[in-house]
Amino acid sequence: MSHPPGGPPVSDGEFTKIQELLYELAVAEVMTPRPVTARASDPMESAKALMRTHRISGIPIADGPDLVGILSVEDVIRWLEAGGEAACIEAWMTRPVHTVRADEAAIQAVTKFGRTRVGRLPVLDEAGVLVGIVTPGDIIGRVLRVLDRRYRVDERRVQDQPLEPQEALSEGGVMRVHYQVAARDFERAGAAATGIKRLLGRLGVDAAVTRRVSIAAYEAEMNLAIHTDRGGQLIAEIRPDEISLEAIDEGPGIPDLDRAMTEGFSTAPDWVRALGFGAGMGLNNMKRCGDGFSIRSSPGEGTVVRVSFNLPSLTESAPGIPVSAPLSAQGR
């Protein structure tokens, strides 16, 4: 059985959680942004001072936008042991530099630390521009914070149950359920859709309509989890003749709706794609599932997506009595 190198053996369950988290978190989420940099022509003395002032153990060396090397505390020690005479950083820095991309999963950085034995990795964006620096300590700290947060959330609710709606109102023949969807919580994403599916099943809504509503709710939930800064709300309203879903978030908003609605266009990072989502089909799937569809978005303010579904048959049947038999009965 494998366990993290150097760490105590942990049970399968815990190890899996940490591994999963390392796949979920992007390097951008664990790195320190806007690192202190120096130029190759700067004196070693100033690099030593920078390390002391900022309490850092490595400085990326940049030449304009290009990363040309990295000066670590080990390099400074070598320089001091050799006499510490006046010299340019260029003479003592390490190169070539091992780097990692901001949109890669944190597991990539962990793998690189293991393989290269370096203590820090400069982080580059898609264009190769330096945007941060990451150390093993950054990753451990972030993982512990997320695990701690999830542990507390888990304590509050019974695990593995469909997400309970925060509000369920029923008045004047209108039932309204309201779910809070967290940003980047991939373990829970889809729980609201499952909850809505079971609710519609209990209400006896036609199985084919239930399926379309569930699929649209699932895509809406995924969009809230993937693309928003702070998550959002998913509201389902069930009327005698119509079901509507509304996904509301507070940002960042969609700059170009036409492009967002183009099948295959997606701004999802690679780690989301590795989970099987972010292929640029979500909004189209929602539109295709519904009888009505609208989307409003403004950058900086947020997005509201509304999908509606006609319910011709529900009016003819008493509530609680299935309109038609479920498609697959063997699961019950």
Add this chain to the structure above:
Amino acid sequence: VAIVKVLELARLLEAKAPLRTHGLGAEVTVVHAGDQMSEVLASAVAGSLLVTGLTNGQVVRTAEVAGLSAIVIVGGKPLLSETIQAADRAGIPVIQTGLSMFEACGRLHAAGLRCGARRVPEPRVALPR
């Protein structure tokens, strides 16, 4: 088009891990294979068998939401505990096979199962002749 029971699929695909005990009698006639969950949601018909290389819990959520009958996970990848729990909860049988996607689909097709996609998207780029 053939009708194949989930238990029979497991034999066909040389399933290596013990199966969950529920849903083994479910019958399958159509298959959707792929790793894009949105593609599954868009085009798999209800009751399809899902063949995928993904192992995370969203595979089960997708199958549950889309009303799929069973999941085959190819390539011999270990299942996450979260995925097993989700499958148990949803009552969806999961078959793990060491066969590749290609080999697994080949065997399913040879057994008489057919495509479960509602629509096949047009290719975006012309293929070279």
